[in-house]
Amino acid sequence: MARLGSWIEPFPEGIYVKPADAWVDPSQPKPQALVTHGHADHARSGHGAVWATPETLAIMAVRYGEQQGRPVAYGETVRVGEVDVSFVPAGHVLGSAQIILEYKGERVVVTGDYKRRPDPTCAPFVVTPCDVLITEATFGLPVFTHPDTGSEIDRLLHRLHSEPERCVLVGAYALGKAQRVIAELRARGHHEPIYYHGAVERLCKLYEDLGVSLGDLRPATGAPKDELKGKIVIAPPSALNDRWSRRLPDPVTAMASGWMRIRQRARQRNVELPLVISDHGDWEELTRTIREVAPREVWITHGREDALMHWCAMHQIKARELNLVGYEDEDEMD
Ligand SMILES: [Zn+2]
Ligand SMILES: [Zn+2]
Numbered sequence: 001m002a003r004l005g006s007w008i009e010p011f012p013e014g015i016y017v018k019p020a021d022a023w024v025d026p027s028q029p030k031p032q033a034l035v036t037h038g039h040a041d042h043a044r045s046g047h048g049a050v051w052a053t054p055e056t057l058a059i060m061a062v063r064y065g066e067q068q069g070r071p072v073a074y075g076e077t078v079r080v081g082e083v084d085v086s087f088v089p090a091g092h093v094l095g096s097a098q099i100i101l102e103y104k105g106e107r108v109v110v111t112g113d114y115k116r117r118p119d120p121t122c123a124p125f126v127v128t129p130c131d132v133l134i135t136e137a138t139f140g141l142p143v144f145t146h147p148d149t150g151s152e153i154d155r156l157l158h159r160l161h162s163e164p165e166r167c168v169l170v171g172a173y174a175l176g177k178a179q180r181v182i183a184e185l186r187a188r189g190h191h192e193p194i195y196y197h198g199a200v201e202r203l204c205k206l207y208e209d210l211g212v213s214l215g216d217l218r219p220a221t222g223a224p225k226d227e228l229k230g231k232i233v234i235a236p237p238s239a240l241n242d243r244w245s246r247r248l249p250d251p252v253t254a255m256a257s258g259w260m261r262i263r264q265r266a267r268q269r270n271v272e273l274p275l276v277i278s279d280h281g282d283w284e285e286l287t288r289t290i291r292e293v294a295p296r297e298v299w300i301t302h303g304r305e306d307a308l309m310h311w312c313a314m315h316q317i318k319a320r321e322l323n324l325v326g327y328e329d330e331d332e333m334d
Contacts, residue, residue, distance in 0.1 A: 004297055005132040007103055010322040015110060015134065019103050020083035022051070024110050027324075034085060036112025037096035038063070038175055051080065053087050055095025055210055059175065062202050074123065090114040091125035092279050093176030094207055100128060108132040109293070115278065116285040117149060120183040121176070121212045125289075133295035134322070137303030138280040139258055146258060146282040152275045153184045156232070159252055159273055164230040167195075168273065169251035171237035174200045176279055178234050179207045181256050182214045184277075185232065195220035195228060197235035197244065225249045241270055258282070287311055 009016040014026035022032035029046035036042050036052075038059030043052070045064035050057065057069040072078050074097065077086040087097035092113045101108045109130040116125050139146075160168045172178040178200040185194065193216040196204060204214055220233045221244075229249045239245060240253055255271045258278025266274040281289065286308060290298055298319040300308050305321040312319035 005106065005108055005299075007106075008101070008108055008132070008134075010299070010301075010324065012324060014324065015322070017080075017083055017101055020081040020085065020101070022080050022083075024099055025112065032080070034080070034099050035060070036090065036099055036110065037093055039093065039113065042112060051078065051085065053095040053097050056097070058206060058210065059095060059203070062206055088126040088128055089123035091116060091119060091122060094122045094179070094210060094212060096122060098126070098128065100130070106131050108134065109295075110134045111136055111289075113138070113280055114289075115281045116289065117146070117281075119180055119279070120187055121180050121207060127289070127292045129293060130295050132297045132299060133290065133293050134299040134301060135286065135290065135308075136280065137286060137300050137305055137308045139278065139282050140286055140300070140304035140308040142283045142307065144258070144261060144282045145284060146261070146278050147276050149184060149277055150188065152256075152277050153181075153188045156254060156273065156275060157185070157188060157190060159254075160230065160232060163252065166250045166252050167228045167231050167233050167248050169233045169235060169240065169245055169248055169253055170275070171240040171253070171255035171257075171269070171271070172200075172234055173257075174236045175203050177256055177277070178236075179204060179212060179214060180279070181234060181275075181277065182217070183212065186213075186215050190232075191215060192231060193218050195223060195231055195233040197221070197233070197239050199236045199239065200234055220248070237269070283307075290317065291315075 007018050013028045015024040023030045024034045025042040031048040033047040034051045038056045043060050050067045051070045054071040060067050072087050077084050084102040086100045090096040090098045090112050099110045107130040109128050113136050172181050195218050254273035256275040256277040259265045260274035260276045299322050301322040301324050309319050
């Protein structure tokens with residue numbers, strides 16, 4: 001074969017796998033799509049057939065209605081055109097997968113979004129050796145070092161307990177982050193009821209249906225102000241500063257996002273308690289993953305390509321940047 005991975009073609013709207021006649025996470029409707037996970041910038045509506053994990057298909061069904069789903073469980077291999085396709089855990093959100101593509105003796109792994117830290121709501125990332133690793137790079141700058149999640153949760157609980165007349169309103173993306181924050185609180189011994197904004201309700205229910213226990217959850221809407229004192233309320237980031245939050249008892253505004261590492265972002269959103277909790281790997285996780293996977297080539301997509309390109313050059317790893325469009329970090333979409 002001519003060039004490594006010559007059967008994979010990057011286009012602005014996604015990665016085209018020629019011998020499968022299928023696209024990975026296309027941002028435009030396509031006849032055949034392989035979808036890494038349920039976030040809206042990866043899982044669009046309007047495709048013909050969709051290959052994805054059963055959990056991702058369930059998330060897409062909640063958001064878009066029933067899909068022409070072809071469920072592929074972790075570890076199972078299916079044939080799409082002339083390509084063997086399998087899905088392995090990416091550790092990003094429930095059902096998130098790296099997609100393994102094998103054709104004529106070459107193996108390409110598309111990570112989708114991923115992280116390496118433990119997450120009680122999803123299966124951990126699996127290192128898969130390959131020829132070409134197509135990796136995300138959302139936090140691909142050395143300044144991004146996410147702190148330990150447990151210590152961020154402890155800061156949240158400390159703040160909650162030190163001001164019992166107030167509530168703590170946590171902005172968290174509705175798919176993945178909201179459920180992870182709740183599960184991390186439970187793991188830290190917080191068993192009080194947690195209140196939610198209507199926008200996160202359906203996905204919390206779905207997580208529970210799929211076996212992720214989240215404990216005592218109650219709607220914030222309609223709950224008397226006094227009942228919410230000393231309690232945690234989870235809402236999508238867009239609700240932090242809108243009229244909805246006025247019903248809450250003097251909320252401490254918090255937000256759980258990798259971007260909270262940047263003070264300016266916290267200030268822009270009037271966030272009093274920034275919590276650096278990310279579903280994407282930080283610089284150390286990204287570079288460690290490349291070292292552990294040890295691919296012959298790294299293709300870098302969606303995020304800060306430059307610094308990771310430079311790091312690969314320093315480590316004698318052949319790298320290339322793909323200029324895909326239409327991907328945003330979910331923390332920025334609300
Ligand atoms: Zn994502
Ligand atoms: Zn993404």
